Amino acid sequence: xxxxxxxxxxxxxxxxxxxxxxxxxxxxxxxxxxxxxxxxxxxxxxxxxxxxxxxxxxxxxxxxxxxxxxxxxxxxxxxxxxxxxxxxxxxxxxxxxxxxxxxxxxxxxxxxxxxxxxxxxxxxxxxxxxxxxxxxxxxxxxxxxxxxxxxxxxxxxxxxxxxxxxxxxxxxxxxxxxxxxxxxxxxxxxxxxxxxxxxxxxxxxxxxxxxxxxxxxxxxxxxxxxxxxxxxxxxxxxxxxxxxxxxxxxxxxxxxxxxxxxxxxxxxxxxxxxxxxxxxxxxxxxxxxxxxxxxxxxxxxxxxxxxxxxxxxxxxx
Amino acid sequence: xxxxxxxxxxxxxxxxxxxxxxxxxxxxxxxxxxxxxxxxxxxxxxxxxxxxxxxxxxxxxxxxxxxxxxxxxxxxxxxxxxxxxxxxxxxxxxxxxxxxxxxxxxxxxxxxxxxxxxxxxxxxxxxxxxxxxxxxxxxxxxxxxxxxxxxxxxxxxxxxxxxxxxxxxxxxxxxxxxxxxxxxxxxxxxxxxxxxxxxxxxxxxxxxxxxxxxxxxxxxxxxxxxxxxxxxxxxxxxxxxxxxxxxxxxxxxx
Numbered sequence: 001x002x003x004x005x006x007x008x009x010x011x012x013x014x015x016x017x018x019x020x021x022x023x024x025x026x027x028x029x030x031x032x033x034x035x036x037x038x039x040x041x042x043x044x045x046x047x048x049x050x051x052x053x054x055x056x057x058x059x060x061x062x063x064x065x066x067x068x069x070x071x072x073x074x075x076x077x078x079x080x081x082x083x084x085x086x087x088x089x090x091x092x093x094x095x096x097x098x099x100x101x102x103x104x105x106x107x108x109x110x111x112x113x114x115x116x117x118x119x120x121x122x123x124x125x126x127x128x129x130x131x132x133x134x135x136x137x138x139x140x141x142x143x144x145x146x147x148x149x150x151x152x153x154x155x156x157x158x159x160x161x162x163x164x165x166x167x168x169x170x171x172x173x174x175x176x177x178x179x180x181x182x183x184x185x186x187x188x189x190x191x192x193x194x195x196x197x198x199x200x201x202x203x204x205x206x207x208x209x210x211x212x213x214x215x216x217x218x219x220x221x222x223x224x225x226x227x228x229x230x231x232x233x234x235x236x237x238x239x240x241x242x243x244x245x246x247x248x249x250x251x252x253x254x255x256x257x258x259x260x261x262x263x264x265x266x267x268x269x270x271x272x273x274x275x276x277x278x279x280x281x282x283x284x285x286x287x288x289x290x291x292x293x294x295x296x297x298x299x300x301x302x303x304x305x306x307x308x309x310x311x312x313x314x315x316x317x
Numbered sequence: 318x319x320x321x322x323x324x325x326x327x328x329x330x331x332x333x334x335x336x337x338x339x340x341x342x343x344x345x346x347x348x349x350x351x352x353x354x355x356x357x358x359x360x361x362x363x364x365x366x367x368x369x370x371x372x373x374x375x376x377x378x379x380x381x382x383x384x385x386x387x388x389x390x391x392x393x394x395x396x397x398x399x400x401x402x403x404x405x406x407x408x409x410x411x412x413x414x415x416x417x418x419x420x421x422x423x424x425x426x427x428x429x430x431x432x433x434x435x436x437x438x439x440x441x442x443x444x445x446x447x448x449x450x451x452x453x454x455x456x457x458x459x460x461x462x463x464x465x466x467x468x469x470x471x472x473x474x475x476x477x478x479x480x481x482x483x484x485x486x487x488x489x490x491x492x493x494x495x496x497x498x499x500x501x502x503x504x505x506x507x508x509x510x511x512x513x514x515x516x517x518x519x520x521x522x523x524x525x526x527x528x529x530x531x532x533x534x535x536x537x538x539x540x541x542x543x544x545x546x547x548x549x550x551x552x553x554x555x556x557x558x559x560x561x562x563x564x565x566x567x568x569x570x571x
Binding site: 048053054055073077079081084085087088089090091096100101103104105148 | 325395397398566
């Protein structure tokens with residue numbers, strides 16, 4: 001398996017501010033890589049570094065086998081980008097916008113026409129092709145900006161919040177398209193998003209970044225498994241003292257009774273749930289449902305950020 | 318790059334409204350002024366000066382918008398993320414705005430010629446009679462006016478465009494760029510009108526006489542071309558500095 005993006009110790013300072021701090025990344029070709037982090041975490045600066053728009057203060061990075069310092073133009077030739085802003089020219093029409101970027105990508109005249117038509121039809125804007133972009137809604141602009149990112153049939157896509165402003169059906173269609181691009185055409189997608197459900201659904205690997213530092217990286221399941229699992233039990237006849245007894249069982253970190261009567265038992269990863277259910281039944285509880293739930297990526301993400309904050313607090317103290 | 322810029326310049330304000338602005342320019346400089354000062358225009362001196370000055374008015378607002386506008390509208394970063402080299406982006410913007418000014422200046426000169434010929438203003442023979450007079454033919458500007466347009470308008474346009482890109486690159490908003498552009502614009506217009514005579518008077522009397530003698534031996538076209546040559550040299554230096562300083566890294570970091 002080849003690597004589309006490889007960064008080692010990538011660092012960027014703006015004056016006293018450390019925007020990216022010794023980032024190590026490896027993004028396999030043909031994968032969808034989710035880059036997660038709160039606002040100001042360094043996601044945008046990382047993309048700028050990988051595109052060769054800003055130079056690293058320290059460290060190295062290669063994108064599609066090309067060095068970001070010595071061959072950034074070669075990188076930009078082969079990637080498609082959708083950055084924070086849609087980057088569309090409001091005074092130009094939809095067609096003129098795509099035509100400009102197609103010319104920049106050196107598409108021939110015939111190829112340009114057919115590509116523009118195909119993309120505009122795909123996003124449902126062919127009928128509005130000669131309208132100035134200034135007249136478009138936010139969602140329409142976002143669709144057009146995505147079409148622009150695809151215009152040069154890139155090997156690697158940098159997408160910053162691609163589904164922001166899209167209606168649910170279009171967002172779903174885009175996610176499918178991204179998965180299909182990665183699986184069928186081997187396109188690598190570097191995706192930043194605040195929508196963790198989206199990252200969980202489409203990403204092969206995710207990385208969590210905060211204050212420029214990488215907190216975790218791996219498949220979404222591995223990030224999730226960093227958090228706790230819990231056993232949710234719906235039962236009647238829960239005798240007094242049972243909750244305390246369960247808490248003393250190995251692997252149980254805490255228990256609580258929800259207002260709706262559910263008993264939630266928090267477990268350490270890898271704890272077997274069978275002995276707990278047996279204990280419940282033996283104590284006379286009428287168990288009607290028992291469900292194991294894992295922490296969502298969102299919960300794990302928040303947990304990671306919380307841990308990091310605590311660690312930073314300790315260091316400061 | 319230049320094609321996109323031109324589309325944006327002509328389309329600024331939205332299609333027809335953009336065209337109205339150009340027509341207004343042609344109307345004022347190509348019809349109103351020539352008809353109200355027809356005799357002076359027929360000497361060729363005023364149109365030659367206008368050929369040098371009009372590009373300044375046309376280039377100023379658009380060059381101020383070139384980078385500051387892209388920053389403000391959030392399109393600069395996407396543009397910089399394309400495969401276009403720095404040189405193409407920088408020169409594309411300059412060529413577009415100078416080319417636009419060159420064409421509009423030509424339209425102004427042609428409109429003034431049509432107006433002067435059709436109305437016969439400033440000429441004893443009136444209106445269509447002048448056109449139909451096979452002996453004299455229609456009135457046409459002397460060669461130095463066309464030299465001023467063909468080369469001088471490009472040189473003066475390039476001068477303001479090169480200065481304007483410095484201003485635009487450093488401005489965060491279009492408004493700030495427009496305000497900052499007023500200074501070089503005034504310096505160029507008033508500096509050209511009043512500064513050159515002042516500089517001339519500062520020369521020693523012997524040098525003044527020698528220079529005047531030299532100019533008197535030259536044809537009007539040669540004088541225009543010599544002046545334009547000096548302007549082009551200044552343009553080249555400014556463009557070279559601009560190109561050296563135009564770097565993606567700086568634009569994104571600031």
